[in-house]
Amino acid sequence: GNSVTQMEGPVTLSEEAFLTINCTYTATGYPSLFWYVQYPGEGLQLLLKATKADDKGSNKGFEATYRKETTSFHLEKGSVQVSDSAVYFCALSLQGAQKLVFGQGTRLTINP
Amino acid sequence: DAGVIQSPRHEVTEMGQEVTLRCKPISGHDYLFWYRQTMMRGLELLIYFNNNVPIDDSGMPEDRFSAKMPNASFSTLKIQPSEPRDSAVYFCASSLLLLNTDTQYFGPGTRLTVL
Numbered sequence: 001g002n003s004v005t006q007m008e009g010p011v012t013l014s015e016e017a018f019l020t021i022n023c024t025y026t027a028t029g030y031p032s033l034f035w036y037v038q039y040p041g042e043g044l045q046l047l048l049k050a051t052k053a054d055d056k057g058s059n060k061g062f063e064a065t066y067r068k069e070t071t072s073f074h075l076e077k078g079s080v081q082v083s084d085s086a087v088y089f090c091a092l093s094l095q096g097a098q099k100l101v102f103g104q105g106t107r108l109t110i111n112p
Numbered sequence: 113d114a115g116v117i118q119s120p121r122h123e124v125t126e127m128g129q130e131v132t133l134r135c136k137p138i139s140g141h142d143y144l145f146w147y148r149q150t151m152m153r154g155l156e157l158l159i160y161f162n163n164n165v166p167i168d169d170s171g172m173p174e175d176r177f178s179a180k181m182p183n184a185s186f187s188t189l190k191i192q193p194s195e196p197r198d199s200a201v202y203f204c205a206s207s208l209l210l211l212n213t214d215t216q217y218f219g220p221g222t223r224l225t226v227l
Binding site for chain 2: 036041044045046089099102103105
């Protein structure tokens with residue numbers, strides 16, 4: 001089946017540290033890949049996406065590259081801020097399939 | 113645009129009571145999704161609609177759950193009777209098209225507590 005696996009949290013870092021949140025997927029076709037972010041008390045919002053192999057999605061200093069050979073879409077940021085504290089969800093969707101499949105989410109806390 | 117609007121934001125009820133959650137999608141969006149989020153099961157898709165018609169309700173947990181979309185600007189998710197295990201945050205999301213590259217826009221959620 002189709003599934004997404006994220007690194008387990010919670011993840012706690014100091015401000016300005018380098019961030020990596022791992023995400024790997026299993027899919028029967030050629031998925032599009034997404035990172036959504038959920039700030040405290042809010043709904044999910046799209047952070048970035050990539051629709052084909054080797055594409056790089058980027059937004060707000062975050063980046064993720066679609067790696068077909070390793071079936072991965074790891075999220076990175078070079079220097080995190082306290083305001084980046086949130087839960088991050090990796091997700092996929094398949095051509096012709098009308099829904100997103102989410103990972104379990106990774107809670108990130110940034111300390112000043 | 114105001115985004116996806118959900119009401120109420122918080123609901124506390126007693127076991128056995130009927131609960132109705134409401135959603136107003138972004139104007140012009142023709143897909144609407146209902147999700148449930150719990151610590152144990154993460155984020156689950158319950159049902160989605162296209163042009164007000166239910167397309168896939170395979171995620172609806174049981175017959176106590178029902179969802180309707182009487183028009184393009186309103187949807188409800190009803191639980192009758194409610195049980196403590198239904199306690200969760202329920203999200204509504206909408207999108208304009210549903211190619212697999214399209215963005216879903218989420219509402220702020222309704223936190224449901226069933227005592």
